[in-house]
Amino acid sequence: MPPRYERVADALRALIMAGTLPPGATVPSAAALAREHDVGRDTALKGIAVLRREGLLFLAPDKSIRVGPVTARPARRPLSTPDEVLPVPPGGVVSARMPTRRERERFNLADGVPVLVVHTADGEELHPGDRFAVRWH
Structure with missing residues (x-):
């Protein structure tokens, strides 16, 4: 069974992929996610951090966590011929x-x-x- 923070991340990811949380939508607070998933606040924050690393969430200027837009990113390494x-x-x-x-x-x-x-x-x-x-x- 995956760690609890991964379950929080998986649940949020599913909402994002289904369009329930569209780009720009505010993600529930860590406290609300903790209550909803019966985990601690730190565990909920760790789940949010996973999705931030994946580029699905970002910290908005108002300090809320929001669903990110689909954007092009620069390649981390030069593009090569595909396998x-x-x-x-x-x-x-x-x-x-x-x-x-x-x-x-x-x-x-x-x-x-x-x-x-x-x-x-x-x-x-x-x-x-x-x-x-x-x-x-």
Whole structure:
């Protein structure tokens, strides 16, 4: 079972990905999250910190924690030739997002490297963004 702070982060991440917490929305306070998830305030803050590192949350000028907009970030290292080019079938959709802790471990990704999510009629595939490129037909 994941640590409690990861469960808080996973719950918030799910709300963000579902659009329940859209870009610019204020995240509930650490105290409110602690009550909701039956954890301590420090544990809730640690969950928020995970999502801040992933780029999903940011500290606003008014000191509130808000859902971040999707923005382009400079590459941390020079772009290289991808290991593999993924063909995207007709009707397929590709998006990019920051990986979860488990996905970062699974793909051995450095902080700041996104995953590519390929949605097809057959389901969803994840690929490390630093090693794959996509090609539409």
